[in-house]
Amino acid sequence: MNIKWIKEPFGGMTQWVYQRFTALFMVVYLLVMGILILNHSVFDYAGWISFFDSWLVRFGTLIFFYVMFFHAWIGILHVTEDYIKNFTIRRAVNFCFLMMIIYQLLILSFYLIK
Amino acid sequence: MSKQPKNLNLFSIRLPLPALVSILHRLSGVLLFLLMPFLTWAFYSSISSGVNFNKTVLILNTWPVQIIKLFFIWALIHHLMAGLRHLLLDLQIGNDLIVARFSSKTVLIISFLLTAIVVYLV
Numbered sequence: 347m348n349i350k351w352i353k354e355p356f357g358g359m360t361q362w363v364y365q366r367f368t369a370l371f372m373v374v375y376l377l378v379m380g381i382l383i384l385n386h387s388v389f390d391y392a393g394w395i396s397f398f399d400s401w402l403v404r405f406g407t408l409i410f411f412y413v414m415f416f417h418a419w420i421g422i423l424h425v426t427e428d429y430i431k432n433f434t435i436r437r438a439v440n441f442c443f444l445m446m447i448i449y450q451l452l453i454l455s456f457y458l459i460k
Numbered sequence: 461m462s463k464q465p466k467n468l469n470l471f472s473i474r475l476p477l478p479a480l481v482s483i484l485h486r487l488s489g490v491l492l493f494l495l496m497p498f499l500t501w502a503f504y505s506s507i508s509s510g511v512n513f514n515k516t517v518l519i520l521n522t523w524p525v526q527i528i529k530l531f532f533i534w535a536l537i538h539h540l541m542a543g544l545r546h547l548l549l550d551l552q553i554g555n556d557l558i559v560a561r562f563s564s565k566t567v568l569i570i571s572f573l574l575t576a577i578v579v580y581l582v
Contacts, residue, residue: 366547370547391513394513398507418493421493443493454503
């Protein structure tokens with residue numbers, strides 16, 4: 347396992363910039379989805395499925411989850427670095443969280459691309 | 461190192477409002493991340509079939525899950541609002557103490573009110 351990649355995948359300044367731009371993307375996504383979902387009945391299965399029939403909604407949601415987990419991953423690295431002093435334990439916790447992210451992204455990709 | 465005196469008594473210090481918003485921003489972020497498996501599960505379970513959709517809705521309406529939903533909605537709105545405030549601070553907007561205190565108070569109140577509205581509507 348490449349230690350440097352788990353601990354610090356890229357420099358602090360790059361992380362800072364990524365964190366801001368992913369945040370802006372997510373704000374735009376949530377606003378657009380909020381407007382779309384208000385004009386669409388999603389409280390039954392037919393409506394829910396037809397909402398995700400749209401190519402744009404699927405693709406946007408897929409990109410959103412990738413961007414969101416990237417944002418979360420940077421945040422989690424900072425949080426564990428602040429509170430877990432022991433390097434080995436911190437690396438193990440980070441690894442568990444990374445596996446959690448990858449597992450969820452695989453599931454979401456499977457259902458959104460299908 | 462351990463012999464260093466500790467003069468900082470955390471219980472004698474009142475947490476300033478911007479600091480409260482900041483630590484809640486971090487807390488809500490961690491909470492959102494830890495609750496994300498629930499959302500992933502709810503998503504693929506509801507989209508897989510009509511029977512599963514009805515099952516998911518039933519589970520989401522039980523009271524323990526409703527409490528989790530309440531925390532999730534609050535965390536999402538607070539993280540969003542506090543994040544927007546941080547973006548403005550990055551643009552050098554609202555750096556003065558009075559403005560920073562006012563904006564942090566606004567973030568706390570708006571996220572609380574929006575959570576109440578969303579919970580009432582959904």
